[in-house]
Amino acid sequence: MGSTRLESSFDQRPISATLRPADARELAGVVAGAFGEATAVYPMGGETSIDFGLPASRPGVGLSTTGLDRVIDYPARDMTITVESGVRLADLNAVLGAERQEVPWDVPAAALATVGGIIATNFNGARRYGCGAIRDHLIGVTAVDGRGVTFHGGGRVVKNVAGYDFCKLLCGSLGTLAIITQVTLKVRPLPEKRGWAAVYPDSLPQAEELLAALEHDPITPTAIELLGGREAMVAPLDPDRPLAILVMFEGMDCEVDWSLGRLREMVGRLRIRQLDAPFTVPHDFHERLVEFPARGGAAIVARGCLPPGQLAGFLPKVWQVDPDCALQAHAGNGLFMLRMARIPSTGLSRSFVAFLQAEARAHHGSLVILSNPAGVEVTRQSTFGGGNAPYHVLESVKRQFDPANILNPGRFLYP
Amino acid sequence: MTFLIIEQTFHLDFFMPQNLPTTLVPELLRIVGVEGVLAARADLMVYECDGFVIEKNSPDVVVFPTCTEQVARVVRCCRDAGVPFVPRGAGTSLAGGCLPVGGGVMIVLTRMKQILEINTRDRYAVVQPGVVNIWLTQALRGTGLHYAPDPSSQGACTIGGNVATNSGGPHTLKYGVTVNHVLGVECVLPDGEIVCLGGPVDESPGCDLVGAMVGSEGTLAIVTKIWVRLTKNPQGYRTMLGVFDSVDDATNAISAIIGHGIVPAALEMLDQGIIVALEAAFQFGFPLDASAVLLIEVDGLEVGLDAQQQQIVELCRQQGAREVRLARDAAERARLWKCRKQAFGAIGRLSPSYCTQDGVVPRTQLPHILRRITEIGNRHRIRIVNVFHAGDGNIHPILLFDERDPEQVQRVLQASNEILEDCLACGGSVTGEHGIGVEKIGFMRRMFTADSLDVMARFRSALNPDNQLSPGKMLPTAAGCGLEMKGSHRKAAV
Numbered sequence: 063m064g065s066t067r068l069e070s071s072f073d074q075r076p077i078s079a080t081l082r083p084a085d086a087r088e089l090a091g092v093v094a095g096a097f098g099e100a101t102a103v104y105p106m107g108g109e110t111s112i113d114f115g116l117p118a119s120r121p122g123v124g125l126s127t128t129g130l131d132r133v134i135d136y137p138a139r140d141m142t143i144t145v146e147s148g149v150r151l152a153d154l155n156a157v158l159g160a161e162r163q164e165v166p167w168d169v170p171a172a173a174l175a176t177v178g179g180i181i182a183t184n185f186n187g188a189r190r191y192g193c194g195a196i197r198d199h200l201i202g203v204t205a206v207d208g209r210g211v212t213f214h215g216g217g218r219v220v221k222n223v224a225g226y227d228f229c230k231l232l233c234g235s236l237g238t239l240a241i242i243t244q245v246t247l248k249v250r251p252l253p254e255k256r257g258w259a260a261v262y263p264d265s266l267p268q269a270e271e272l273l274a275a276l277e278h279d280p281i282t283p284t285a286i287e288l289l290g291g292r293e294a295m296v297a298p299l300d301p302d303r304p305l306a307i308l309v310m311f312e313g314m315d316c317e318v319d320w321s322l323g324r325l326r327e328m329v330g331r332l333r334i335r336q337l338d339a340p341f342t343v344p345h346d347f348h349e350r351l352v353e354f355p356a357r358g359g360a361a362i363v364a365r366g367c368l369p370p371g372q373l374a375g376f377l378p379k380v381w382q383v384d385p386d387c388a389l390q391a392h393a394g395n396g397l398f399m400l401r402m403a404r405i406p407s408t409g410l411s412r413s414f415v416a417f418l419q420a421e422a423r424a425h426h427g428s429l430v431i432l433s434n435p436a437g438v439e440v441t442r443q444s445t446f447g448g449g450n451a452p453y454h455v456l457e458s459v460k461r462q463f464d465p466a467n468i469l470n471p472g473r474f475l476y477p
Numbered sequence: 478m479t480f481l482i483i484e485q486t487f488h489l490d491f492f493m494p495q496n497l498p499t500t501l502v503p504e505l506l507r508i509v510g511v512e513g514v515l516a517a518r519a520d521l522m523v524y525e526c527d528g529f530v531i532e533k534n535s536p537d538v539v540v541f542p543t544c545t546e547q548v549a550r551v552v553r554c555c556r557d558a559g560v561p562f563v564p565r566g567a568g569t570s571l572a573g574g575c576l577p578v579g580g581g582v583m584i585v586l587t588r589m590k591q592i593l594e595i596n597t598r599d600r601y602a603v604v605q606p607g608v609v610n611i612w613l614t615q616a617l618r619g620t621g622l623h624y625a626p627d628p629s630s631q632g633a634c635t636i637g638g639n640v641a642t643n644s645g646g647p648h649t650l651k652y653g654v655t656v657n658h659v660l661g662v663e664c665v666l667p668d669g670e671i672v673c674l675g676g677p678v679d680e681s682p683g684c685d686l687v688g689a690m691v692g693s694e695g696t697l698a699i700v701t702k703i704w705v706r707l708t709k710n711p712q713g714y715r716t717m718l719g720v721f722d723s724v725d726d727a728t729n730a731i732s733a734i735i736g737h738g739i740v741p742a743a744l745e746m747l748d749q750g751i752i753v754a755l756e757a758a759f760q761f762g763f764p765l766d767a768s769a770v771l772l773i774e775v776d777g778l779e780v781g782l783d784a785q786q787q788q789i790v791e792l793c794r795q796q797g798a799r800e801v802r803l804a805r806d807a808a809e810r811a812r813l814w815k816c817r818k819q820a821f822g823a824i825g826r827l828s829p830s831y832c833t834q835d836g837v838v839p840r841t842q843l844p845h846i847l848r849r850i851t852e853i854g855n856r857h858r859i860r861i862v863n864v865f866h867a868g869d870g871n872i873h874p875i876l877l878f879d880e881r882d883p884e885q886v887q888r889v890l891q892a893s894n895e896i897l898e899d900c901l902a903c904g905g906s907v908t909g910e911h912g913i914g915v916e917k918i919g920f921m922r923r924m925f926t927a928d929s930l931d932v933m934a935r936f937r938s939a940l941n942p943d944n945q946l947s948p949g950k951m952l953p954t955a956a957g958c959g960l961e962m963k964g965s966h967r968k969a970a971v
Contacts, residue, residue: 230688
C-alpha cells in the first residue's frame, strides 16, 4: 500500500517537545500557557499532512490531539455522531459501520488521519462529488483559539443557523485559527451496493467529451475520477494507457446495475475503450486509489482546483512541465492531485509559480504544493500559489482568533 | 451636476430625515439618483419590519443601488457619516434580520436582479443578490439543472437574502441548505472595499470564509454577487401523502423512515389545523378529519423509486397510517407542493396575525416536542398549528393571535419562548433556517457560552470593526439582549 503519509520535509528542529494532552481542558491549558509566554504551538493530528506548508520557523512546542480520541455521543437513529478530534478516520468508520453508517471521506492513511486534521486540511476526496464536501458533514465544532479560549459553533442537530458558522470557517484553516477538539458529524447510511467502472479515453478531448456527458445524463455517480500517467494506473488498470476515467456508483443493487449499464452505452456511443473484463473493478480498488497522494517517491505532490471543464485544457501544460507526472483528478469537482517524478529543470519559480499556478489562477483556480521532500525553492508563493483570496481579510480574522500569532506561526498563508 | 438635477425635480427638504447628517442624503442622491432613494415617512413604513412583525423600526432613508460600485459608494458614505446601514432583500425573513435597528440607511438590493451567467458544463450560475430564488430555476428550464435550496417563500425571496440567512426549504433534507450550494461571493465590506471570496471552483486554499459569510445575517459584509452550484434534476419522483389519525403516529413514522436509513428528498408534516386552512384555500382533497399528514417525496433514478416508495408505504402503515396516497402525475405533485409552500398564506383564514417559530430537535425527539407544543398552546390559550420540515427535525409551530391585543401578544411570546426552551432541552437549536435576527438574540446566551459569544464578536469585528453594518443583530451586547433601539421604534401592540 506504500507509505502511510506524505514524504516528510517538515523540519521539526524548532519544536522542543510534542505534548499530548489527555483531554480538551488540558489542551486549552497548554495553549493558554503558550499564549501567556508567546510560545509557538504546532498542532498535530495523525501527522499525515504535516508537510503541507512552510517549515516551522519559530521555536515552540508540538501539540498532539491524538489523546482526544473518545466517541462522545452516537445517536445512530438521528444519523449524527459527536467525537473528539483525535479520533482516527478508520476508527470512526468502524464505529459507524456497526450501525451500517459511515462518513464518506476519502483520505489516505485513514488508520492514522484524525478527524480534526482532515477538517483542518480540508482534504476532500473522490466521493466529494456525490456525497458532499467535508464542510457539508460538519454540523458542530468545539475548538481552542490562540488565547486558550474554548469556543463552539453549530450544535448536534442537522439543521442549525444560530450564530456564525465556525464549522465552515475552521475547514481548511490549517490549525492557524484554532485547534479543533470536538466535532459533531452528519453521517449517512451505508449503500446497499458500490460499483466502479473504468474506461480508457485516447485523448483529453475525448475524456472531456465523456466528463461533460456525465454532467448532462440522469445517472448520479458518487465519484468521477480522471487518471493520467503510468504511476496513477492502479491495478488492474492498464499502465500503458495514457488516461483512464473511473466512475463510482452507490445505491440500491438495481440502481448501481442500471447505472453501470447506462454508462456502458454512453461510452459505446462515444467510442471510448472500456476495461476489458471484468468491466467492474475489484472491491478494494477504492482504497488503493485513495492512497495515491501518499505513495512515496514523488519529487513534488501538488493539489489544485479548477472549474471542471478547464481540466482537459490545463493538463497538457502539466505534462509540458513534467511528462512523467501522474495525475488523479476528482474530475466532477475539478480537484486534482499531481505527483511529479522530478523537480522541473526550469525550477519551481518558472515552472510552477510563473506558469502552472498562474494558469490555474487565470481560471479562478489554485495550485498548492502538499509535499516537497527535497525542500527545493520552498517559498510562500511556490507553496500556496498566490491565489485570488483577499489576504488582508484572512489576516484580520487571524488576528482576532490568534492575537499573539502562536498557532502554526509562519507555516501558512499569513506572514 | 447631479445636484442640480435633484433641485429641479424635488424639494430638498423632502429628503432630509432628522436623524442624519445634512450632507448624507444629497450624497446618496448623487450615487443612486432620485429614483433610487426613499425618505418619505409613508414610503419608509414598508421597510420597518420583515416577516417578524413584533418589532418595528423605520430606517431614516432607503436606497436602491443597481450595481456593486453603487453599493460600495453608499457604504463609504455611511461609514464617513457614522450612520448605521443595513442590507435588505425582499424582506421575507422571519426573525427581524433586516430590521433597521437604530434607523440609518437601508440598502435594498432588489434592483440588482440580473442572472449574470449560467454555466451548464461546470454546473454553476452567477447571480446578483436581488434575483428571486425561483427565477433561477425558471431560467434553467430545459438544461436538466435546477437551484436546489427551495424555501417556501421562493417565489418572492431573493438569493442574496437566502445567503444572509442560510435558507433551507423542504428539499434541503436531501440536497442541503443554501451554504451547501454557494461557491463564492463578491461582497462590499463595511469600509466600502469590494472583495471576492471563492468563485466558480469547489475549493480555495485556506479557511472557508465563503461558508462563514453564508448565514452571517448581513453582519459581516453586503453580498453583491453570488456563484451558486446547480444541481441535476432527478430522473423521477414519487410523492406520497401519508394520512394519520394521531400526531404521535405521524411523528413515529418520521423516526421510523429516517431510522431505517432512508433519506427522502423531502419529508414534511402538516397537522389538522393547517390541513383545514389549506383545504379551504386550495381544495386539494386533504382529509379534513386526519390529525396529521406527511408529505413524503423520494427522487432519483426511476429504477429504484418504486422499491423506495414501497418501503416508505410499509413503514407508514406499520406506524398506523390510515392510508398512503400517491401523487398520480407531475401535475398532482406540483399541486401538492404548491399547497405546502403556500401554507403560510392560507393561515390568514385562521387568524389576523401569526408568529412562526423555527426550532430544531434531534429527529427522534419529534414525538416529544409535538406533544409539548400542544401542552404549551393549551396552557397559554394560544392556538398552534404545525407545518414543518419533519425529516430535518426542523419544527415550525405557528402561533395564531391578534396583534391588536397586547395580552395575546404577551402570551404568544411566552409560549414561543417555552417551545424554544424545550428544543434546547432536547439538544436542539432555536433556529434551523430563519436566523437569529433580533427575535432570538436573547437565546444566544442559552445556546452559547460567554466565551463562544466573545469569539463570535471578535470574528465580527475582524470584518465589521465599528459594528456600523447591521448593528443589534445576532449577537447580544454585554449589557442587554441586543435590542438597543435608537430613535423611534414600535412593537406590535406590546
